[in-house]
Amino acid sequence: MAGKNQEFVTHIADINVDFPQWYTDVILKAEMVDYGPVKGTMVIGPYGYEIWELIQEELNDRIKATGHRNAYFPLFIPESFLKKEAEHVEGFAPEVAYVTKAGGEVLAEPLVVRPTSETIICSMYSKWIQSYRDLPMLINQWCNVVRWEKSTRPFLRTSEFLWQEGHTVHETAEQAQEETLKMLEVYREFSENVLAIPMSTGRKTDKEKFAGAVATYSIEALMQDGKALQAGTSHNLGQHFTKVFDITFQSREGRQEYGWQTSWGVTTRLIGALVMVHGDQRGLVLPPKIAPIEIVILPIAAHKPGVTDVCLKVRDELKAADIRVYLDDRDTVSAGWKFNEWELKGVPMRLEIGPRDIENGVATALRRDTLEKFTLPLEGIAAASQAKLDEIQRALYEKAMRYRDAHTFDATNFDELVKGLDESRGYVRAMWCGDRACEDAVKERTSATARCMPFKQETIADTCVCCGKPAKHLVFWAKAY
Numbered sequence: 001m002a003g004k005n006q007e008f009v010t011h012i013a014d015i016n017v018d019f020p021q022w023y024t025d026v027i028l029k030a031e032m033v034d035y036g037p038v039k040g041t042m043v044i045g046p047y048g049y050e051i052w053e054l055i056q057e058e059l060n061d062r063i064k065a066t067g068h069r070n071a072y073f074p075l076f077i078p079e080s081f082l083k084k085e086a087e088h089v090e091g092f093a094p095e096v097a098y099v100t101k102a103g104g105e106v107l108a109e110p111l112v113v114r115p116t117s118e119t120i121i122c123s124m125y126s127k128w129i130q131s132y133r134d135l136p137m138l139i140n141q142w143c144n145v146v147r148w149e150k151s152t153r154p155f156l157r158t159s160e161f162l163w164q165e166g167h168t169v170h171e172t173a174e175q176a177q178e179e180t181l182k183m184l185e186v187y188r189e190f191s192e193n194v195l196a197i198p199m200s201t202g203r204k205t206d207k208e209k210f211a212g213a214v215a216t217y218s219i220e221a222l223m224q225d226g227k228a229l230q231a232g233t234s235h236n237l238g239q240h241f242t243k244v245f246d247i248t249f250q251s252r253e254g255r256q257e258y259g260w261q262t263s264w265g266v267t268t269r270l271i272g273a274l275v276m277v278h279g280d281q282r283g284l285v286l287p288p289k290i291a292p293i294e295i296v297i298l299p300i301a302a303h304k305p306g307v308t309d310v311c312l313k314v315r316d317e318l319k320a321a322d323i324r325v326y327l328d329d330r331d332t333v334s335a336g337w338k339f340n341e342w343e344l345k346g347v348p349m350r351l352e353i354g355p356r357d358i359e360n361g362v363a364t365a366l367r368r369d370t371l372e373k374f375t376l377p378l379e380g381i382a383a384a385s386q387a388k389l390d391e392i393q394r395a396l397y398e399k400a401m402r403y404r405d406a407h408t409f410d411a412t413n414f415d416e417l418v419k420g421l422d423e424s425r426g427y428v429r430a431m432w433c434g435d436r437a438c439e440d441a442v443k444e445r446t447s448a449t450a451r452c453m454p455f456k457q458e459t460i461a462d463t464c465v466c467c468g469k470p471a472k473h474l475v476f477w478a479k480a481y
């Protein structure tokens with residue numbers, strides 16, 4: 001069995017040498033995902049999907065608590081819908097998959113496989129919304145979308161992925177803006193408190209905004225290779241779509257007015273972020289709140305009298321305390337094999353219980369995040385375990401925060417910007433004049449993009465980092481996924 005134990009570790013690429021390969025090794029070996037038969041598609045395995053289900057549960061609570069309801073709209077969209085909003089079609093056209101033939105016949109009008117659902121939802125809203133009494137319209141849907149991407153990587157960029165998309169219509173521009181920021185805040189709070197990932201929040205530049213939006217806001221996270229990942233977006237769509245889809249309502253004053261719209265979404269990308277923010281050389285490190293198994297119990301010398309009974313008792317106590325627990329009583333693999341497997345899968349804490357532990361009235365525990373070993377008294381083990389899980393959750397967030405802070409640099413001229421992006425890796429904070437040409441120049445020289453203009457604007461220089469003209473915005477620049 002010793003040979004097998006070794007395999008687990010040695011087949012994961014060195015996280016410090018080849019981060020992309022490390023990522024691929026971890027997600028495949030932890031059985032979160034596999035490649036689908038069609039290039040660019042992924043099969044989400046049970047372990048990955050369980051994480052997605054927890055994300056759904058947590059987000060659904062928040063989406064519903066803010067007044068939204070879930071619904072479902074069709075996968076197929078008439079091509080003409082997409083063409084109605086010029087910027088929207090231009091933005092999505094290169095990635096759209098079409099159905100041109102079905103039922104053995106060529107279709108009179110090609111159908112688009114939804115890359116996002118603004119258009120089809122708007123077509124329904126124009127029927128459903130008549131009066132200010134119908135507003136605000138607050139609907140969310142959980143579904144898959146298809147974007148035919150050229151280069152793909154499981155969870156981060158795939159031709160088909162899962163997400164939620166909220167679509168709302170309001171009476172006034174102010175209400176739409178308030179909704180846009182409210183949902184961004186929901187995402188930030190969720191990401192920080194559940195995923196233990198610190199987020200930078202702010203507005204996107206026009207170049208980076210959603211095709212058809214007035215303004216896009218995002219939550220951005222920093223991965224352990226110094227690259228940023230856009231983890232969620234919230235768009236103020238203004239009246240762009242409501243005008244082309246004729247979503248009008250009778251206002252309180254009796255006038256016909258166009259509605260003000262928002263949309264917002266997060267995707268299975270979040271799972272990729274979890275892996276890249278918290279993982280280590282042994283594999284995944286999952287924050288307890290999002291771990292399908294928070295605690296795994298490993299019986300040691302299970303054939304000895306009492307061991308199984310105590311393990312079952314501890315399992316039931318943890319379960320009763322709402323801790324997601326798994327008793328690994330397989331006798332087909334060694335204890336060492338199990339240690340490696342659960343470490344690879346990022347289970348936040350394991351409890352070993354053997355004859356000596358029972359004699360001492362304790363379980364031997366190991367924290368996945370620090371690999372620290374300690375004992376917990378069997379008496380009151382549920383409360384003590386929960387306290388440890390809470391500690392792990394906090395520690396992971398703080399560690400990620402320290403990493404982000406240590407990888408955020410200020411630049412006041414172009415050389416510093418390039419140096420920060422190329423050598424130091426991470427976010428570079430620098431001033432920008434607001435011209436697209438400067439944004440393009442930064443991208444050309446460094447491949448980095450403007451991640452966001454943070455809400456908390458500061459003036460770290462008077463001039464644009466690129467052209468030297470007066471600066472208008474502080475921007476977080478980074479290479480990104």
Ligand SMILES: [Zn+2]
Nearest residue numbers: 433438464467
């Ligand atoms: Zn400039």
